[in-house]
Amino acid sequence: xxxxxxxxxxxxxxxxxxxxxxxxxxxxxxxxxxxxxxxxxxxxxxxxxxxxxxxxxxxxxxxxxxxxxxxxxxxxxxxxxxxxxxxxxxxxxxxxxxxxxxxxxxxxxxxxxxxxxxxxxxxxxxxxxxxxxxxxxxxxxxxxxxxxxxxxxxxxxxxxxxxxxxxxxxxxxxxxxxxxxxxxxxxxxxxxxxxxxxxxxxxxxxxxxxxxxxxxxxxxxxxxxxxxxxxxxxxxxxxxxxxxxxxxxxxxxxxxxxxxxxxxxxxxxxxxxxxxxxxxxxxxxxxxxx
Amino acid sequence: xxxxxxxxxxxxxxxxxxxxxxxxxxxxxxxxxxxxxxxxxxxxxxxxxxxxxxxxxxxxxxxxxxxxxxxxxxxxxxxxxxxxxxxxxxxxxxxxxxxxxxxxxxxxxxxxxxxxxxxxxxxxxxxxxxxxxxxxxxxxxxxxxxxxxxxxxxxxxxxxxxxxxxxxxxxxxxxxxxxxxxxxxxxxxxxxxxxxxxxxxxxxxxxxxxxxxxxxxxxxxxxxxxxxxxxxxxxxxxxxxxxxxxxxxxxxxxxxxxxxxxxxxxxxxxxxxxxxxxxxxxxxxxxx
Numbered sequence: 001x002x003x004x005x006x007x008x009x010x011x012x013x014x015x016x017x018x019x020x021x022x023x024x025x026x027x028x029x030x031x032x033x034x035x036x037x038x039x040x041x042x043x044x045x046x047x048x049x050x051x052x053x054x055x056x057x058x059x060x061x062x063x064x065x066x067x068x069x070x071x072x073x074x075x076x077x078x079x080x081x082x083x084x085x086x087x088x089x090x091x092x093x094x095x096x097x098x099x100x101x102x103x104x105x106x107x108x109x110x111x112x113x114x115x116x117x118x119x120x121x122x123x124x125x126x127x128x129x130x131x132x133x134x135x136x137x138x139x140x141x142x143x144x145x146x147x148x149x150x151x152x153x154x155x156x157x158x159x160x161x162x163x164x165x166x167x168x169x170x171x172x173x174x175x176x177x178x179x180x181x182x183x184x185x186x187x188x189x190x191x192x193x194x195x196x197x198x199x200x201x202x203x204x205x206x207x208x209x210x211x212x213x214x215x216x217x218x219x220x221x222x223x224x225x226x227x228x229x230x231x232x233x234x235x236x237x238x239x240x241x242x243x244x245x246x247x248x249x250x251x252x253x254x255x256x257x258x259x260x261x262x263x264x265x266x267x268x269x270x271x272x273x274x275x276x277x278x279x280x281x282x283x284x285x286x287x288x289x290x
Numbered sequence: 291x292x293x294x295x296x297x298x299x300x301x302x303x304x305x306x307x308x309x310x311x312x313x314x315x316x317x318x319x320x321x322x323x324x325x326x327x328x329x330x331x332x333x334x335x336x337x338x339x340x341x342x343x344x345x346x347x348x349x350x351x352x353x354x355x356x357x358x359x360x361x362x363x364x365x366x367x368x369x370x371x372x373x374x375x376x377x378x379x380x381x382x383x384x385x386x387x388x389x390x391x392x393x394x395x396x397x398x399x400x401x402x403x404x405x406x407x408x409x410x411x412x413x414x415x416x417x418x419x420x421x422x423x424x425x426x427x428x429x430x431x432x433x434x435x436x437x438x439x440x441x442x443x444x445x446x447x448x449x450x451x452x453x454x455x456x457x458x459x460x461x462x463x464x465x466x467x468x469x470x471x472x473x474x475x476x477x478x479x480x481x482x483x484x485x486x487x488x489x490x491x492x493x494x495x496x497x498x499x500x501x502x503x504x505x506x507x508x509x510x511x512x513x514x515x516x517x518x519x520x521x522x523x524x525x526x527x528x529x530x531x532x533x534x535x536x537x538x539x540x541x542x543x544x545x546x547x548x549x550x551x552x553x554x555x556x557x558x559x560x561x562x563x564x565x566x567x568x569x570x571x572x573x574x575x576x577x578x
Contacts, residue, residue, distance in 0.1 A: 011301010040463030104389035
């Protein structure tokens, strides 16, 4: 089964939950994969001892215009819905703005003069690692100054397969990168914090998931730093509350140094083990056992 | 002058810092460019005087009554958005990027492009000036274009109201909306935290920001979570030539203020964190 760990608001503890969930399942010998889908800010790797297995570049095809053949008809520019072809016919200027091209291929089709060929443009990488407990960790990483996050995420999810349990550490927000990630999950865990910002973003995530016919469950992180409005909202909406994790400077410190609390704090290890059981027993499809 | 607050990593305290700056001194325009998770309006309760529809993009819809299932659209779509199920063409709204390619090549004109019109931009007043913000509807694309629309509106509003400072609250990450937020601004302020993730993400957003401005300042929030990490972040910043604007202590009163709908400067003006934030803000705006 695929479990997405997501949140509308950034910094609520997605990576904290995803890495520790992965860790408790790894430790007990389950077949589990962690996929870091936060391609703009991937951090899961920091928490594990790993060996690199493979690196794949994620590319899409962008047009190359041969100006010697071009008849300056302008069809390619008309067919481009993203304004990625800058065209000034009188001055005979035609340039592809690669950074905003979506690689749809419409311009190549539109060109009647065979003036357009295509070349691959690297958007990011998908790197596979193996942890010291012999479980795969897949990282999606967007290149700086590229914008097609979704393609890199999709490639990483594909790479992860669907054997055993696959944990997807989702990107923040509720736009395409989030949707592409949760769309491929059997179950979505939303991590939030009990503050007005946390609640507002949680609400937006829940509404988005509802439109996708997905029913999430929630973890409230740093559950004692704010008010009870999030808990009240969950009750009213009948959204299951999976766990509450209290604020503890020791957790913050371990996290800051790339250490896993489930390795050092027994009460959190049992909290995460129970959490894993709850998710797999209640929402699981298939078995995670090897 | 336009100042943008960004972070790379989410949840480092961008919006809390922005809220404090926005209430620290002279009247100004605040623009919330985190259009996917706009939050500042919760603190500032702006009174809207304009609401505008933002069309982020289009998605393809097929009329199965006209469709002859020739499969042309399916074979040309590069986003795997078009599939054939039980002899019928199905277009996935989630995967469609709105390129119009399929609608243009369909031999029987069975595909129409439908605009996504649920996103909004608002503009109004709040207690210390004017506020502009965008709210991208879930699943909509092109958040960078909405950020541009918010920034253009903020510039007009600043001019109309004779305000000199525009403060932008940016989105997390390093993608399209972040690039749109930092392009052409006068100063970029990176709010980070002393964690390995905070450092890694700061480096990535720094790489984006330095393409657009040499004036980058860094604030380390919750510095006392890990002082050794704070020191190494500061060391990195100095080596990069970034200005170290200050360190902020972890203070639960920031959350307390947020719950009361206020910035920490408004609610606890005497707190150490408020004094430091005010000092940073005065320095940032000294030449305006």
